[in-house]
Amino acid sequence: NLCHDTVVNMGREKKKGERGEATTYYSRTQAMRKLQISMPEFRRLCILKGIHPQEPKHKRKVNKGSSVYKTYYYRKDIQWLAHEPLLKNGREFKIFLKKLKKALDKEDAVKTASLEEHRPRYTLDHIVKERYPSFVDALRDIDDALTLIFLYASIASKKVKSVVVHNCKRLAMEFMHYIISSRSLRKVFLSIKGIYYQVEIEGQTISWLTPYQFPQRIPRDVDFRVMGTFVEFYSTLLGFINYRLYHSLNLRYPPQISGLSIPPESTDTPSLLVDPNDLEWDRSEHRDLLESLSHSLVRVMDSSAEIEVEDEDIPVDLDPEEQEQRDQAKKQQEELERFKHLFEGCRFFISRETPRESLTFVIRSFGGEVSWDCTTSVGATYGESDETITHQIMDRPEQKHSFLTRVYVQPQWVYDSVNFHRLLPHGNYAPGAVLPPHLSPFVSEKEGDYVTPDKAAILEAFGEEEEKEDLESTSVLLEEKTPEEDIQIMDEDEEDIAPPLKKRKTEDIKIPVGTVTPGGGENEADAQLTSAEVEAKEQREEKKLAVMMMTRKRKKLYDRIMRVKNKKAARVKVLQQRRRAYEARLRT
Numbered sequence: 001n002l003c004h005d006t007v008v009n010m011g012r013e014k015k016k017g018e019r020g021e022a023t024t025y026y027s028r029t030q031a032m033r034k035l036q037i038s039m040p041e042f043r044r045l046c047i048l049k050g051i052h053p054q055e056p057k058h059k060r061k062v063n064k065g066s067s068v069y070k071t072y073y074y075r076k077d078i079q080w081l082a083h084e085p086l087l088k089n090g091r092e093f094k095i096f097l098k099k100l101k102k103a104l105d106k107e108d109a110v111k112t113a114s115l116e117e118h119r120p121r122y123t124l125d126h127i128v129k130e131r132y133p134s135f136v137d138a139l140r141d142i143d144d145a146l147t148l149i150f151l152y153a154s155i156a157s158k159k160v161k162s163v164v165v166h167n168c169k170r171l172a173m174e175f176m177h178y179i180i181s182s183r184s185l186r187k188v189f190l191s192i193k194g195i196y197y198q199v200e201i202e203g204q205t206i207s208w209l210t211p212y213q214f215p216q217r218i219p220r221d222v223d224f225r226v227m228g229t230f231v232e233f234y235s236t237l238l239g240f241i242n243y244r245l246y247h248s249l250n251l252r253y254p255p256q257i258s259g260l261s262i263p264p265e266s267t268d269t270p271s272l273l274v275d276p277n278d279l280e281w282d283r284s285e286h287r288d289l290l291e292s293l294s295h296s297l298v299r300v301m302d303s304s305a306e307i308e309v310e311d312e313d314i315p316v317d318l319d320p321e322e323q324e325q326r327d328q329a330k331k332q333q334e335e336l337e338r339f340k341h342l343f344e345g346c347r348f349f350i351s352r353e354t355p356r357e358s359l360t361f362v363i364r365s366f367g368g369e370v371s372w373d374c375t376t377s378v379g380a381t382y383g384e385s386d387e388t389i390t391h392q393i394m395d396r397p398e399q400k401h402s403f404l405t406r407v408y409v410q411p412q413w414v415y416d417s418v419n420f421h422r423l424l425p426h427g428n429y430a431p432g433a434v435l436p437p438h439l440s441p442f443v444s445e446k447e448g449d450y451v452t453p454d455k456a457a458i459l460e461a462f463g464e465e466e467e468k469e470d471l472e473s474t475s476v477l478l479e480e481k482t483p484e485e486d487i488q489i490m491d492e493d494e495e496d497i498a499p500p501l502k503k504r505k506t507e508d509i510k511i512p513v514g515t516v517t518p519g520g521g522e523n524e525a526d527a528q529l530t531s532a533e534v535e536a537k538e539q540r541e542e543k544k545l546a547v548m549m550m551t552r553k554r555k556k557l558y559d560r561i562m563r564v565k566n567k568k569a570a571r572v573k574v575l576q577q578r579r580r581a582y583e584a585r586l587r588t
Contacts, residue, residue, distance in 0.1 A: 021061050025054065025072040034078060040225065041090060047229045048124065049084065050131055051077045089122040096120055124236040138241055139204040145234035146175070146208035152231055154211050159224045167235055173291050174242045176361050177255055181297060182245075183340040185365035187441040188415045195358055196442070201245070207442075213355065249299075256298040257289050285378075292379025293360045294370055339421050343368030349384055351394040352376045354411050359393060362414055397432040412438055420458065448565060450572040453579065 026034070032042050046052070053071045056062045063070060081087075096119060103111040132138040152160065153169040179185055179199055186205075187198035198207040246253040289295055318326065344367035350356050352373060360370045374380040382389075389406045399408060413429035419441040428436050437454050445451050451459075550558060 021056060021058055022064065024075055025056055025062050026075050026078045027063075028053075028071040028073065031073050031078045031081075035082060035087065037087070037090070043226065044229045045081060045084065045086060046073075047226070048086065048127055048233050049081060051081065085126070086122060089120060092120045124233055125240075127233070128237050128240055132237070135241075135244055136202065136204065138237060139201055139206065142206055142237070142241060143208055145237055146172075146206070147210075148227070148230055148234055149238055150208065150210045154213065155216060155218075157218045157224075159218070160228075164228070164231060164235075168231065169291070170287075171235060171238045171242065173293070174246075174253075174255055175238065176293060177290070177297055178242065178245045178249070178251070180293065180361065180364045181249055181251060183365060183367070185362065185418070188362055188418050189440050189442060190412075190415060190438055191440075198442070210358070213357065250301075252298045252300055255290060257286065257295045258298045288378040292377060293357065293364060294379040294381055335421075340366065342366040342417065342421070342423070346391055347371075347382075347386070347389045349382075349386075349389045349392045349406075351392070351396070353395045354393050359411060359414060362418060366418065394431055399431060410435060420462070422462070448568050448572065450575045 054074055056072055100115050149168045150172050153172045184199040184201055186200050189196040194209045194211045196209055243253050343363055346368045348363055348368055348370045350359055350372045356372060363370050371381045387405055391407050393411055407426050408431050409426055409429045412435050417424050439455050
């Protein structure tokens, strides 16, 4: 009896694969069998819900001792998918297809029309809210979405429906209009793949890639069904983001161009319930003007808007470090505001051979005005003969007729000016001139890194300009001061500005080599050079002593740091040698 009670209390003995890591995962076949869906449906559901395959640590334990390769998913993720409303919508759509096929076979027009009218529909709004609880989370994950949306906006293939292309083009156009209105563009780079843009929205840095406006060769090994699922989800996500961004600037959504007459009934349409493509006024002139990016948008007059008040410097007792941080942040904010108005007051005319959409987007994002020939595209605001034009962008070696009141530059001047945060000299970008290298703004050189001679020359020129500006500002301040103020300053800081000669140390007085002092000769100069060498030698000895006194752990860390520095220095030396060899070949 005792043995029987012990066996009963122990319970049923578990077999292999019923506990431990084997119960944590489902194979893909098991997951599809549990959800009762096919492979394409399972793949689509995982993409929409953001569920990825997992790699178990011990595959043989999970697979009951077998070494056959399988794709695994977490069991809890599959159980979570079992309650997804899209599964019910998919089953309803299968039933609808069966009924529709039967009605078509019977040639029942009434039944077919009734079924088409009651076609089951679904939305992905709940999935977007579920995956991105806050707006900042959605902004952090929008890089890939923008890249794919801009790709589909310029694609032309029979494998992609025209409705999807138009929808992606509308969403991309709305996002670009927001960037123009908010002045959020920060960096631009022209690469072989396309044009890289970087913007800053609500403290989040967003980068994406836009293809050039060229005919594309569609590869055969791309599964457009998988990409279509991503596009469907990203379109819903970007629609929510555009709606939120437009309302943050008090812009009307769907976007409307200021000064264009629109039927009054269309202005009160709910933003998320009505598709802008279905509006009658958005099909012809209005959509073409929106896609041109050359017109401003209508703003909503908000009576509860706060009145902007200029920040005044309130005297507050702060620590020196806090005051320095505050001054630095204020200086950075002033530089950013100046950068946002880089092309303010400039009027550009774009020739037909240049990338119109990209140039319009970049120039208007920094306050400039853009136009082009009215025969090229819709949306031109002024003609080529306008005398107020300051810059004309062209990509031809020479111009038949030219105006003396404007500057002719190549398109790269616009992008380089944005990346260097200032208007560059026009001489290097004249039509027909050999352009300087287009440097990537996404690469920031640290101490010890290799800097190309072209970028070093540009940075050196900028440094000289900043020094001149500082000298001019100080000279203006000195000119504005009265003699009484100068005398008062001298009286207050007499000891700091002009100390007596007796208190000055002879070590601080530097005597050039070769000069003869009264009663001395060149011995003092030799003594000074010797003292400098002695000081450098003492510093080297102190450094060696400090390294010798390190613990073993810190010594290993120091050696690792020095190896990295030496490796970087060797790499820089190799690049410099290659550059010198390249310049020597050019001279010969």
